[in-house]
Amino acid sequence: MHLSIIDWLIMLVYFVFVLGIGFALKRYMRTSTDFFLAGRSIPAWVCGLAFISANLGAQEVIGMGASGAKYGIITSHFYWIGAIPAMLFVGLFMMPFYYGSKARSVPEYLRLRYDEKTRAVNAFSFAIMTVFSSGISMYAMALLIQTLGLLHGIVPDAWVFHVSILLSAVIVLGYIFLGGLTSAIYNEVLQFFLIVAGFLPLVWIGLRNVGGWHGIQQKLPTSMTHSWKGMTHASTNSLGVEVVGLVMGLGFVLSFGYWCTDFLVIQRAMAAESQDSARRVPILAAVPKMFFPFLVILPGLIAVSVTSHSTAVQAPAALTQQATTSQHAVPLDEEHPHGIIPLKIDPISGKPILDASGNPVYNYDLAIPVMLLHFFPTGILGLGLTALLASFMSGMAGNVTAFNTVWTYDIYQSYIKKDASDAHYLWMGRIATIGGILLSIAAAYAVTNFNNIMDALQLIFSLVNAPLFATFLLGMFWKRTTGHGAFTGLLTGTAAALVHHGLTIPADAVPGIHGGWIHTVHTYPSDMAQNFWTAIFAFGVNLLVTIVVSLFTKPRPEPELVGLVYSLTPRAPEHHLAWYQKPMTLALGVLAVLIALNLVFA
Amino acid sequence: MGLDIRLPLGLIFLIIGGIMAGYGVFTRSASQGINLNLVWGLVMLAFGLIMFIAARKKS
Numbered sequence: 036m037h038l039s040i041i042d043w044l045i046m047l048v049y050f051v052f053v054l055g056i057g058f059a060l061k062r063y064m065r066t067s068t069d070f071f072l073a074g075r076s077i078p079a080w081v082c083g084l085a086f087i088s089a090n091l092g093a094q095e096v097i098g099m100g101a102s103g104a105k106y107g108i109i110t111s112h113f114y115w116i117g118a119i120p121a122m123l124f125v126g127l128f129m130m131p132f133y134y135g136s137k138a139r140s141v142p143e144y145l146r147l148r149y150d151e152k153t154r155a156v157n158a159f160s161f162a163i164m165t166v167f168s169s170g171i172s173m174y175a176m177a178l179l180i181q182t183l184g185l186l187h188g189i190v191p192d193a194w195v196f197h198v199s200i201l202l203s204a205v206i207v208l209g210y211i212f213l214g215g216l217t218s219a220i221y222n223e224v225l226q227f228f229l230i231v232a233g234f235l236p237l238v239w240i241g242l243r244n245v246g247g248w249h250g251i252q253q254k255l256p257t258s259m260t261h262s263w264k265g266m267t268h269a270s271t272n273s274l275g276v277e278v279v280g281l282v283m284g285l286g287f288v289l290s291f292g293y294w295c296t297d298f299l300v301i302q303r304a305m306a307a308e309s310q311d312s313a314r315r316v317p318i319l320a321a322v323p324k325m326f327f328p329f330l331v332i333l334p335g336l337i338a339v340s341v342t343s344h345s346t347a348v349q350a351p352a353a354l355t356q357q358a359t360t361s362q363h364a365v366p367l368d369e370e371h372p373h374g375i376i377p378l379k380i381d382p383i384s385g386k387p388i389l390d391a392s393g394n395p396v397y398n399y400d401l402a403i404p405v406m407l408l409h410f411f412p413t414g415i416l417g418l419g420l421t422a423l424l425a426s427f428m429s430g431m432a433g434n435v436t437a438f439n440t441v442w443t444y445d446i447y448q449s450y451i452k453k454d455a456s457d458a459h460y461l462w463m464g465r466i467a468t469i470g471g472i473l474l475s476i477a478a479a480y481a482v483t484n485f486n487n488i489m490d491a492l493q494l495i496f497s498l499v500n501a502p503l504f505a506t507f508l509l510g511m512f513w514k515r516t517t518g519h520g521a522f523t524g525l526l527t528g529t530a531a532a533l534v535h536h537g538l539t540i541p542a543d544a545v546p547g548i549h550g551g552w553i554h555t556v557h558t559y560p561s562d563m564a565q566n567f568w569t570a571i572f573a574f575g576v577n578l579l580v581t582i583v584v585s586l587f588t589k590p591r592p593e594p595e596l597v598g599l600v601y602s603l604t605p606r607a608p609e610h611h612l613a614w615y616q617k618p619m620t621l622a623l624g625v626l627a628v629l630i631a632l633n634l635v636f637a
Numbered sequence: 638m639g640l641d642i643r644l645p646l647g648l649i650f651l652i653i654g655g656i657m658a659g660y661g662v663f664t665r666s667a668s669q670g671i672n673l674n675l676v677w678g679l680v681m682l683a684f685g686l687i688m689f690i691a692a693r694k695k696s
Binding site: 243 | 642650657676681
C-alpha cells in the first residue's frame with residue numbers, strides 16, 4: 036500500500052513531538068530519582084493514563100482485536116473480570132506499602148519485606164522478561180509495517196523489517212535516554228490520547244456501517260455477542276474455559292499477579308506526587324481501562340460483521356507466523372463469519388495456509404489493520420497508523436524504563452557496585468537504557484529466527500508470573516510470613532506450574548511446547564483453560580508451601596515490618612480528602628459501572 | 638517536573654487536527670460519504686485548544 040504525503044506528515048509530527056518531549060525534559064534529569072522515579076512529582080491523572088498506556092503494547096491492540104474477531108465480546112473478560120478488579124485492589128490495599136515503604140522498585144519491596152534471595156529471584160526474572168516483552172513489541176511492529184507494505188517503494192523490501200526495528204529502537208532510546216521515566220510517562224499520556232483519537236472514529240464509522248450493536252447481534256452468532264452465555268461449561272463457549280477456571284485463573288491469579296506485582300505498571304504509580312495520589316493512580320486508570328473493550332475488541336467484531344468485501348484490503352500478505360495470538364482454543368467452525376479478515380498466506384509459496392481439515396486459515400491478527408485500511412481515507416489513515424505505532428512504542432518504552440530501573444537499583448547497585456555516587460547511578464541508568472534497547476533488538480531477532488519461540492515465551496511468562504501473587508499477598512497481609520517461606524514458595528510454585536504443564540495438554544495439540552511433555556494425565560478443552568489452571572495450581576502450591584515453611588522458620592521482629600505489612604501499619608488519614616477523592620469512594624464507583632457492563636453484555 | 642503535559646498534548650492535537658481539517662476542506666471527493674478528515678480534524682482541534690488554554694492558564 037502507498038501512503039500519501041498527508042499520512043506521512045501526521046506520523047512525522049508524532050515522532051517529532053515524542054523526541055521533543057525527551058529533549059524538553061533532559062535538563063530536569065539531575066539525580067537518579069529524577070531519572071528512575073520521575074522525582075515522585077507527577078499528578079495522579081498523568082500517572083493513571085501512563086499506568087494503562089504502558090500496558091498498551093502489541094498484545095493489547097493487535098491481540099485483543101484479533102481475539103474480538105475470533106471469539107467475540109467474551110474477550111472482554113480480560114478487562115471486566117481480569118484487569119479492573121485487580122487494579123482496584125492494588126490501589127486500595129497494596130499501593131500504601133509500595134509507596135510508603137520508600138522502595139524504589141517492586142523487587143526492592145521484596146528485599147525490605149523478606150530478604151535478598153527473594154528479591155534476586157524477582158529482579159533477575161523480571162529483567163529478562165521485560166527485554167523479551169519489549170523485543171516482542173518491536174518484532175510485532177516491524178512485522179506489521181512489513182505486512183502492510185508501509186515502506187514499500189521507500190526502502191527496498193528486503194530491508195523493511197530491519198529498518199522498522201532500527202527506527203523504533205532509535206526513537207524509544209532517544210526519548211528515554213534524554214528524559215528517563217518522566218519522558219516515558221509524558222509520552223505514554225500523549226500516546227494514550229492519540230490511540231483514542233485514532234481508534235474512536237474507526238469504531239464510530241464501523242458501527243454505522245454494520246448497523247450499530249444491534250446490527251452486529253443480527254450478523255454474528257449469539258456466542259460472540261454475549262460475554263457470560265455458555266460459561267458454565269467449557270464446551271459451550273468459544274474460549275473453551277469454564278467459569279471457575281475463568282474467575283479463579285484469569286480473574287484472580289493471573290490478573291492480580293500481573294496488575295498487583297508487575298513493576299512495569301507499578302512504577303507509574305510510584306512516580307506519583309504523594310501516597311494519596313499513588314493510591315488513586317490505578318483506580319483512576321481503571322476508568323478508561325473499563326471502556327477499552329469498545330476501542331480494541333469491538334473493531335474485531337466489526338471486522339467480521341462487515342459484508343462488503345473490498346479487494347484493497349484483501350491484498351496485504353499475511354503475517355509469516357502468528358505475531359501475538361497463539362490461543363487457538365476451540366476450533367472455529369466453517370460457519371464462523373470472516374468479514375474482511377484476510378487469509379493467512381504462506382510467505383514462501385504465496386498460497387493460503389490450510390488447516391488439518393483443508394479449510395483456509397484466517398489471519399485474525401490483521402483485524403484492526405484491515406479495519407483502518409477499509410474505512411479510513413488518506414489523512415485520517417495517517418492518524419490511525421500513528422495510533423497503531425504509538426501503542427507499540429508505549430509498550431516498548433514501558434518495558435525499557437522498568438528494565439533500566441531494576442537493572443540499576445536491584446542488580447547493579449546490589450551486586451556489582453554498592454557505594455557509588457548518585458551521578459554514577461544516573462549514568463548507569465542511561466547505559467542500561469542503551470543495553471535494554473540492544474537486548475530488545477536481539478530478542479526481536481530471536482523471535483524471528485526460532486519457530487515456536489512465541490509459545491515458549493508465553494509459557495515462561497505464565498510460569499514466572501503465576502505463583503508471584505501469593506508471595507506478595509502473604510507478605511503484605513500475614514506478618515508471620517518469612518523470607519525462607521517466600522523464597523521456597525516462589526520456587527516450588529514455579530516448579531508446580533512446570534509440572535502441571537508437563538502433565539496436561541490442550542485438545543488437538545501434540546505433546547511438546549503446548550504441554551504433555553512428561554505424560555498426559557489430563558486434556559483441557561483449550562490452551563487458555565490449561566493456562567488458567569496452571570496458574571491456579573502454581574498459586575495454590577506457592578501459598579501452601581510459603582505458609583508451611585514460614586511456620587517452621589523464625590519471623591522478623593514486628594518493628595521491622597511497620598510500613599510493610601497491613602496489620603502493623605497505621606492507616607493513612609483521609610480526613611483532608613473530599614468524599615469523592617477518597618480511594619474507596621472512587622473504587623466503589625468503578626465497581627458499580629463494572630457490574631453494569633457485565634450485566635449489559637451478559 | 639517543570640513541563641505541563643497539557644502543553645505538548647494540546648499542541649500536537651492542534652497541529653494534527655489542523656492538518657486533517659485543512660486536508661478535509663481541500664478534498665470536500667470520492668466512510669459512507671462522511672468527510673472524516675474535516676469532522677475528526679475539527680474535534681481534535683477543539684480538544685487541542687482546550688488542553689492548550691488549560692496549560693497556558695496554569696502557567
